[in-house]
Amino acid sequence: MAQIIIDGDACPVTNSVIELTKGTSIFVTVVRSFSHFSTTIQPDHVNIIYVDDGPDAVDYKIVKLVQPNDIVITQDYGLASLLLNKAKLVMHHKGFIYNQHNINTLLEQRHASAQFRKSGGRTKGPSAFTSEDVALFEQRFLSIINESSLFTEE
Template structure:
């Protein structure tokens, strides 16, 4: 079991490290640079080359059954769910076979709406303490469940 973190712009790296360490689970931070490698022996830092979706492809090529992926990237989430991994967004929302298709369709729709109206602003809400708390709870539950199944 490995916890893969899509680390570029991930707001819950420290929280994920705490939970993974408590469960003695390996964690891999994947980014294209700009993050400080932690001293924790359970945490590996992987720096991939610059380029579109390089970190996503690295994670998707490795994550599978029994692994947990933390990402906000819906296409990456869809690939990982298809590979059998458990996927959590940083706000604690689980992406599963039952909902990842809908999330992908919504993402594509929002992209099209933004492209059609160049004056449309982001519209997303800020990451909150409640999101962080939900993530911690969700990761704790997922790791307990995965360890119990193993």
């Protein structure tokens, strides 16, 4: 059965996904490192998986978990690039879908910024995540799950 997998360490839309999937047959798995441990009780359709705090531990776990019909939500371009041929869909928390056309540009921009910082330059971080960003994500996420035959009862 298809599920939503969230790269949950710094995902600002985790609560939105959990809320929007309540009362559906959609199962949500959130993968987090132990440094983000929470005792908050989750609804029955949500599973939280904790992994070591090591670098990329969450990413490795997601790569192991993902199945061909899953939808993954991550802001990590590297992880997204690994999942494009493995998951049904890979989505950013700003609402855009990663694909073969945009992933190389995103990775190249990330690399260029890293090289610039290594040489002593300073780059701006991402803009603040706003309520408008949440609304846009929720609209696009609902559209995807409503149009997807993956989540309908058969």
